[in-house]
Amino acid sequence: MLTNQTREGLLALRLPGMARAYAEQLDNPTTQSLGFDDRLGLMVDVELAQRERRRIDRLLKNAKLKAQSACPEDIDFSAKRGIDKRQILDLLTCQWIQHGQHVVITGPTGTGKTWLGCALGHEAARKGYSMIYYRMPRLLEEMEVAHADGSLPALRTRLAKARLLILDDWGVSPITDRGRQDLLEAIDDRIPGGSVLITSQLPVDVWHDYLGEPTIADAILDRLLHNKHAIALKGDSMRRTSRGNPDA
Numbered sequence: 001m002l003t004n005q006t007r008e009g010l011l012a013l014r015l016p017g018m019a020r021a022y023a024e025q026l027d028n029p030t031t032q033s034l035g036f037d038d039r040l041g042l043m044v045d046v047e048l049a050q051r052e053r054r055r056i057d058r059l060l061k062n063a064k065l066k067a068q069s070a071c072p073e074d075i076d077f078s079a080k081r082g083i084d085k086r087q088i089l090d091l092l093t094c095q096w097i098q099h100g101q102h103v104v105i106t107g108p109t110g111t112g113k114t115w116l117g118c119a120l121g122h123e124a125a126r127k128g129y130s131m132i133y134y135r136m137p138r139l140l141e142e143m144e145v146a147h148a149d150g151s152l153p154a155l156r157t158r159l160a161k162a163r164l165l166i167l168d169d170w171g172v173s174p175i176t177d178r179g180r181q182d183l184l185e186a187i188d189d190r191i192p193g194g195s196v197l198i199t200s201q202l203p204v205d206v207w208h209d210y211l212g213e214p215t216i217a218d219a220i221l222d223r224l225l226h227n228k229h230a231i232a233l234k235g236d237s238m239r240r241t242s243r244g245n246p247d248a
Helices: 002-012 016-026 036-063 085-091 113-126 136-149 152-161 177-188 204-211 214-225
Strands: 102-106 131-135 164-170 195-200 228-232
Touching: 002 016, 016 036, 036 113, 036 131, 085 228, 102 113, 102 214, 113 131, 113 164, 113 195, 131 136, 136 152, 136 164, 136 177, 152 177, 177 214, 204 214
Parallel strands: 102 195, 102 228, 131 164, 164 195
Antiparallel strands: none
């Protein structure tokens, strides 16, 4: 039948959204009464929406966010958390990524730092930005292994290519001399243009002490803090509440 040939042709052209919409139209008397342009327009809309969904899914899959279900629609703007709604809404435009700026989210354990960071990352994917998520201890471990097996250049290239680098749990584990240098190189590779989002239990004013070696600490913090948006979460651990997310 001609209808089957049309559907198979759309699939052969790698237009599965249009093929699905075409099949649905055949089963819907309402759409069959529409004119050709209207029906074609509906099919194109479905194809575009499906491609957009695949693009977002691909960006999120590559990012490997810890809190994969975190999304802007679920952000808790209650005053007790110390969140400025206007600031978050501004960050959700992702202009900060476009301008190569950074975000630093601090606060006690359990206040939702990781979740909020992942929600901002989710919106970045919706806006078409590539990203990569790492817990800071895991990134330092991978860099150490990469020194041994010769894969460090490839790892650094992968980090540098992502428009947004999310570093979660900054400062929860000691950092070695080589780790400091690797971190500096990874951040320096992103200047200018690449954005970094950091979550940390440590207040920013003790980061210099955490990093240790003054010269490298100065270099890292100069690149991160002169062009940042700061969010300081507060309140009780959300892990203790039935509706709170389980991430730090």
